[in-house]
Amino acid sequence: MNLVRAEVERLSARRFVQLMVVLLVLAFGVTAATTLAGSHKPSAEELSSARSQAAEARQSMENTFQQCLARQNGALPPTDSEQYFPSDCSEIDPTLRDRLPIAADFLPGVFSFAQQARPLLYFLIAFLVLFGFLVGASYIGADLNSGGVVNLLLWRPRRMTVLGAKLGTLLGAVLGLAVVASVVYLATFWVIGQTAGLGGPLGGDFWRSLGAVHGRGLVLVLLASALGFAIATLGRHTSAALGAVAAYAVVWELGARLVLEIVDARRPDQLMLSSYIGAWLSGEARFYDSRLCTGTETGMYCEGFYSLTWAPSLVVLLVLTGALTAAAFAVFRRRDLI
Amino acid sequence: MSAVIEIEGLRKTFHSLRNGRRVAVDGFDLLVEAGQIHGFLGPNGSGKTTTLRALLGLVRADSGRMSVLGEPSPQLLPRVAGRIGAIVESPQFFGNFTGYRTLRLLARAGGVPIARVDEVLDTVGLRDRGDERVKGYSLGMKQRLAVASALLKDPQLLILDEPANGLDPAGIREMRDLMRSLAAAGVTVLVSSHILGEIQLICDHVTIISRGRRVATGRVDEVLAGYDRHEFLVRVAEPERAVELLHEAELTASVDGEALVVGGVTDPTVISRVLGEQGLWVGELTPLRPDLESVFLELTGAGGHPSVPRQVDDSGPLPGAGDAEIDLDVRGVDA
Ligand SMILES: Nc1ncnc2c1ncn2[C@@H]1O[C@H](COP(=O)(O)OP(=O)(O)OP(=O)(O)O)[C@@H](O)[C@H]1O
Ligand SMILES: [Mg+2]
Numbered sequence: 313m314n315l316v317r318a319e320v321e322r323l324s325a326r327r328f329v330q331l332m333v334v335l336l337v338l339a340f341g342v343t344a345a346t347t348l349a350g351s352h353k354p355s356a357e358e359l360s361s362a363r364s365q366a367a368e369a370r371q372s373m374e375n376t377f378q379q380c381l382a383r384q385n386g387a388l389p390p391t392d393s394e395q396y397f398p399s400d401c402s403e404i405d406p407t408l409r410d411r412l413p414i415a416a417d418f419l420p421g422v423f424s425f426a427q428q429a430r431p432l433l434y435f436l437i438a439f440l441v442l443f444g445f446l447v448g449a450s451y452i453g454a455d456l457n458s459g460g461v462v463n464l465l466l467w468r469p470r471r472m473t474v475l476g477a478k479l480g481t482l483l484g485a486v487l488g489l490a491v492v493a494s495v496v497y498l499a500t501f502w503v504i505g506q507t508a509g510l511g512g513p514l515g516g517d518f519w520r521s522l523g524a525v526h527g528r529g530l531v532l533v534l535l536a537s538a539l540g541f542a543i544a545t546l547g548r549h550t551s552a553a554l555g556a557v558a559a560y561a562v563v564w565e566l567g568a569r570l571v572l573e574i575v576d577a578r579r580p581d582q583l584m585l586s587s588y589i590g591a592w593l594s595g596e597a598r599f600y601d602s603r604l605c606t607g608t609e610t611g612m613y614c615e616g617f618y619s620l621t622w623a624p625s626l627v628v629l630l631v632l633t634g635a636l637t638a639a640a641f642a643v644f645r646r647r648d649l650i
Numbered sequence: 651m652s653a654v655i656e657i658e659g660l661r662k663t664f665h666s667l668r669n670g671r672r673v674a675v676d677g678f679d680l681l682v683e684a685g686q687i688h689g690f691l692g693p694n695g696s697g698k699t700t701t702l703r704a705l706l707g708l709v710r711a712d713s714g715r716m717s718v719l720g721e722p723s724p725q726l727l728p729r730v731a732g733r734i735g736a737i738v739e740s741p742q743f744f745g746n747f748t749g750y751r752t753l754r755l756l757a758r759a760g761g762v763p764i765a766r767v768d769e770v771l772d773t774v775g776l777r778d779r780g781d782e783r784v785k786g787y788s789l790g791m792k793q794r795l796a797v798a799s800a801l802l803k804d805p806q807l808l809i810l811d812e813p814a815n816g817l818d819p820a821g822i823r824e825m826r827d828l829m830r831s832l833a834a835a836g837v838t839v840l841v842s843s844h845i846l847g848e849i850q851l852i853c854d855h856v857t858i859i860s861r862g863r864r865v866a867t868g869r870v871d872e873v874l875a876g877y878d879r880h881e882f883l884v885r886v887a888e889p890e891r892a893v894e895l896l897h898e899a900e901l902t903a904s905v906d907g908e909a910l911v912v913g914g915v916t917d918p919t920v921i922s923r924v925l926g927e928q929g930l931w932v933g934e935l936t937p938l939r940p941d942l943e944s945v946f947l948e949l950t951g952a953g954g955h956p957s958v959p960r961q962v963d964d965s966g967p968l969p970g971a972g973d974a975e976i977d978l979d980v981r982g983v984d985a
Binding site: 317318322325326327458460462464465466467468469647648650 | 664703707708709710724727728731734738741742743744746751755756759761803
């Protein structure tokens with residue numbers, strides 16, 4: 313317990329951590345201020361006009377779809393050549409759309425919390441993932457290099473306990489900061505939406521789905537922190553973690569992807585970590601597989617997508633982080649500390 | 651007298667891709683008993699720091715048996731770590747913390763009352779600078795902070811690797827006084843240093859290491875006595891004639907500048923009698939006692955020709971002297 317308290321103090325006194333927190337607050341302040349400045353509460357006229365515009369747009373989509381169907385069934389002569397119709401009308405079936413035009417789409421200069429909460433949260437999570445990774449790596453990396461770990465081990469010659477306390481402190485601190493930051497962040501934008509924008513329909517479904525993204529985002533932040541910590545421990549240096557990620561991104565995500573595409577490998581996205589991160593965060597990610605549709609009759613509709621869901625994605629991310637962390641502890645246990 | 655540090659046959663090889671194998675410690679033995687101020691001497695790169703690191707569980711020994719305060723190390727080191735204060739090779743501290751905060755963090759991690767921090771800062775003379783950042787400290791101030799961190803635990807055993815590094819003359823004397831007062835209070839001290847005069851002044855026992863092996867160990871006066879060639883410095887009016895007379899009396903004698911170095915005799919009155927009988931009156935007769943420096947240089951083969959730069963790995967047991975280690979450790983004879 314004393315060890316953890318000392319580590320909390322050490323962590324919070326790090327310049328880098330302080331800098332990242334300042335950056336976070338700054339980014340938050342700027343986004344909130346510009347949103348506030350660029351938004352106003354819509355008047356009743358604006359609202360009703362937007363509603364009717366949205367209704368019109370939905371109606372026109374429906375009309376086009378009906379025309380397409382009619383032409384497909386031969387009920388409509390193909391004279392009206394100005395209008396383009398796809399060969400398969402289900403492509404423009406409004407009921408199959410992810411989302412339909414709503415009033416908020418026709419309210420320029422009005423911030424809608426219901427619409428913007430998710431992308432805002434994604435931005436915050438991305439920042440916190442970066443924060444966790446960099447702080448995790450630099451915290452142990454700097455300590456290994458500055459002799460801090462050696463000093464500590466002269467006091468507590470239990471390597472596993474010392475490293476475990478450091479990792480535990482890191483994860484606890486990052487989680488605490490992430491929770492506080494995201495709650496304050498969402499609350500601020502909610503208030504902006506309520507007072508200077510559009511609250512939007514915030515039903516139970518909305519909060520449930522936002523909460524799910526939030527929870528999964530926090531898990532991702534923790535995984536990134538542990539990963540940065542583990543790689544920096546393995547490489548004895550902060551830069552080891554940065555280098556490993558940069559090398560992975562360039563060599564694998566870019567280089568290998570290119571090669572896999574050239575050799576026409578099947579489902580290259582399945583081999584990319586980024587796919588799993590995306591799938592975990594949004595619950596499901598869809599990727600194109602050209603061979604899914606080979607063999608289907610021409611003219612028949614074939615989607616050609618396969619999807620990765622969150623569960624296997626979580627397993628992949630957990631196994632990767634867990635293996636690297638276990639390796640870091642195993643190596644640290646036996647290593648010569650100079 | 652109980653053993654506080656026991657090392658037997660310690661061996662440590664460093665492997666690196668670039669430099670291959672490097673044997674740092676090669677079957678080294680060390681025995682430090684309670685209440686000693688034990689000097690640990692050796693040329694650069696002879697394995698002192700590596701030995702201390704292995705003892706404190708920072709590097710993994712290839713083989714050998716070690717124990718500290720009665721517990722095998724590194725297996726049961728955690729049991730006694732609270733009673734060992736150590737600095738190993740000028741410890742680094744986090745530059746952004748103040749001296750006070752650095753010590754407070756260590757005290758907290760080790761479960762030492764925070765009030766100790768002020769006491770030790772005072773002891774090492776940093777009381778008024780404790781609230782400044784460590785990166786603004788001078789070399790000697792950092793060294794003092796390191797010593798303070800070692801004292802924080804109120805240790806029974808103090809291991810100091812070159813504590814005088816960077817200290818000014820007053821600081822060196824304070825360090826000496828500090829070690830003496832700690833020893834008087836019953837603390838066992840193992841101190842490595844290159845300042846041999848200092849070691850000779852404060853240590854009662856000494857172990858000399860060269861190329862990873864022990865080449866001498868025992869009480870300081872006995873190690874020195876082992877190298878006493880029973881020579882005397884003699885000043886007379888006619889040195890050349892005196893040499894002849896002494897040779898006739900079957901003593902060894904040679905001219906060294908203005909004076910003579912006479913050997914082959916234990917009783918100095920023989921010299922004054924031989925010369926006096928021939929009317930040569932002795933103006934000065936001084937026994938030539940070896941000091942730690944000359945013994946050290948001889949043992950470690952480090953006293954080469956002054957015009958040839960000596961390389962760090964040139965030191966070592968003199969040819970053929972490998973097994974001729976002098977071991978004058980006499981247990982239970984401590985004052
Ligand atoms: N991490 C390391 N990797 C490779 N070789 C090492 C390492 N640490 C020490 N050595 C080698 O081990 C030998 C002993 O080094 P050590 O630091 O123990 O010497 P020392 O007696 O403390 O010297 P000094 O008086 O200069 O402090 C040296 O030859 C050194 O090069
Ligand atoms: Mg050394």
